[in-house]
Structure formats: structure tokens, C-alpha cells
Amino acid sequence: MSARQMRLGAYHTVSGHHAAAWRVSTQVNDTESLAQHQAAARAAQDGLLHFLLATDVLGEQGDPVSPGFQPRLEPAVLLAALAASTEHIGLVGSFSTTFSGPFQLARQLSSLDHVSGGRAGWNVVTSFRAGAGDGFGSSDLPDHVERYAKAHDVVEAALALWDAWEPDAVVRDRRTATYVDPDRVHRTEHTSRFHEVRGVLPASRSPQGRPVLFQGGGSDAGLALAARHADVVLTSQDHLPDARRLYRDVKERVAHEGRDPDGVLVLPGVITVIGSSRSQAQDVHDRLLEQVDDDQARRRLSGILGWDTSALPYDAPVEPAPATTEGNRARARLLHARAVRDGLSIGQLARVTAATRGHLLLVGTAQDVADELLAWHADEAADGFLVGPAVMPSGLRRFVRDVVPLLQRAGVFRTSREGRTLREQLALPPLGTPRP
């Protein structure tokens, strides 16, 4: 295996990534059915995918009584359940640094790493929807600068808590009645304008030492956070030249932080519609588009752009340029660029967003999909991908059955598992020993 290897994650969902997928799926998708989550996780594991990402976006896109509203399982609970029903696949969850404190997050993620045998990952998110704080007694979403300042603080506090346990601190010496060697556990004293964290996490050093850190914010501040702390940078890119530029930018930022650029992976999300022929795949895609509810699509677009588009006619141009949104800054910029590039109206952009939320969309045969992934990978626009089938469960099964073998034949995707933990499987550099 000498070629640069592709890493693949499942952009996990049981309802499919297309907004209308649940209406056309072959099964009745139930977003709270553990059995359906387990089936998806096992399918990804059988395909040798490295991890699955359980996303969680705080703040609703619409009224809970609207037909598009979907309830969902809390990621720590879901991933713990999946840990017990899978053996190898990495289990990554999105947890917000804006609305959860570092002690609880560090504890949950350490526990997940323990119960999964070293397969935990944390997608560090800052939340971006306007109403994200409603349930937390915070009526306004803190502004972008503040959210990222807090994200640095939460990650640094969590790292301090994890590193406070030396690897051999648990001795379980029955003779001396010593369960934990007190000289090998250190009190954390973290004081900042956001948090005061004092004490010791009631969780020994976990199999990976700490979860693998993921980060998906693509603004300047998001990339700065990623460059400093992330092992895996998730991106949203739908245009190869831009993706190549972003890839280089991330690697340069990582180097600037004194870290090894090859030790940090860049994985764009990709939405797939795979058919036995191009026209069959296109038919599925067209059928999905017909089912899009324009009002719901418009709400979703407004949420990303950070301004209300609901009163605008379908053919209205996409303006103003959303460079200053306090919400999902990079995605807003990307969607705006897409509208300008392809001459899309606001209504058309809402439909594109319903299909992809800004990610690369691949509609075609398995060979078409594999060829595009191989091209992006070879062109150094990606170290791998976060694969989000438009329709579930068929889309994931099809990717595993038909696309994975093509990537393997091209010599860029593994044919067996090497390594036990998620960090080892991703071939990330080992962590240093924690400071005493």
C-alpha cells in the first residue's frame, strides 16, 4: 500500500441527506429507531469506512409542527449505543462548545472512548442557528468572534482534563487499598473569562488518550481553531479549484502552528446519488427535487445565509453577499459563490441547498462517483471524504457495495483494517505522553 490512502467517513443519517429523501425511501425512516441507526453503522463498518459522524445542530429550522421537522437522538447516547453494537468503526459526535461546559464534554467523550475501546471522536462545533441558545437560557447566539474564543477555551480545558491522568494511574492495589495512584493524577486548574474548571475528571486516561478531534468551521476563525487543535478538518466544497485552495490553506495553517500538515486530514462532505446508469441516477435525483417543499427549503437556506429569504419571489437574485453573517459563515459564502457561478435565483439556490446544503453532489454510476472522488483525492483537494448518501438506507449500501471496491482497485482504499483505535485506523500521528 504505497499510494496516498483515502480516508472515508459516513455522514451518518437514517433519513438520507436530501431534504426529501425520507418521503421516497424504500423503508419508513425513523430517526429515533436504534435498529435503523445500527443497520447504517454496520453497513458503514462492513464497507471498511473509518468512522461515522453523528451530527447535531442546535436550534430548529422551523416550527416543530411543520412537516419537515425531524426529531433526533442525542449524539452521546446514540454513539454509546452504537459502541455496543459495532466493533471497529470510529464513532464521532458533534458537541457544541457554545452551550456545553468542558467538564461535562470531557467526561462524556472520555466515557465514549472507554466504552468503544478507543473509537471516539469529537466534532467541535460552535452552533450557528439563531435560536440555538433558546433551550439554554441564552436568547441570543453569541457573535462569531465570541463563539470561537469560547471554543478554544473549551477545547483547551478538555485537553487539560484528559491529560491530567497519566497512562498508568489506575493501579488497583488490593494490598494497600490503592485503586488510583495519587501521584499520577493531577488536579486541573483552568481559569478563563468563560470557565473555571478545578478538579479531576472521574475518568482515567482513555484508550486513545483523548478522542480524535474534528472541526468543520470554514471561516477564518474556524480554520484557525482547526489548525491549532483538529486532527480532521471537515469541509464543505462543491468546486474543485476552491477545494484545492482550501486544502492548501489548511495544511499551511497547520504547519504555521508547528504541527505536521500530513498529520491533519482534510475531508470534504459529498452527497451521493448512485444509479445503475447515469440516467437512472438522474431520475432518482429529479424525483427527489420534485418532492422538495419550497417553503421548507427556503427556511433552510435562510438559516444558512443568515437572512430571511421567505418573502422574496422564486426568481429573485441572491443578494446581498453574505460575508458578514454571524451564523454559518463559510457555508453562506460558498452558497453565494455557487449562485453567482451558476446564475441561480434564490428559489433555485434553496433547491440546491435542500439537496446538498452546499456539499459536492455526485449523481451517476458507481464508476462516475469513484472517478470524481479519485480525481479530488489525486489533485490534493482532499485526503478522503465524508460520504453522505442522498437517500438512506439504499444509498449507503450501494456506496459500500459498488464504489468501495473501485476505490480499492485503484489502490487508494484499504482492503483490511489496520489498527484498533480510530486514531490508529486513520493513521494519525500518535499522541505525545501527557505532561506530568
Ligand SMILES: Cc1cc2nc3c(=O)[nH]c(=O)nc-3n(C[C@H](O)[C@H](O)[C@H](O)COP(=O)(O)O)c2cc1C
Ligand atoms: C461536514 C460538516 C459537518 C458539520 N456538522 C455540524 C454539526 O453537526 N453541528 C453543528 O452545529 N455544526 C456543524 N457543522 C458546521 C460547522 O461546525 C460550523 O459551525 C459552521 O461551518 C460555521 O462555521 P464558520 O462560521 O466558521 O464557517 C458542520 C460542518 C461541516 C463542514
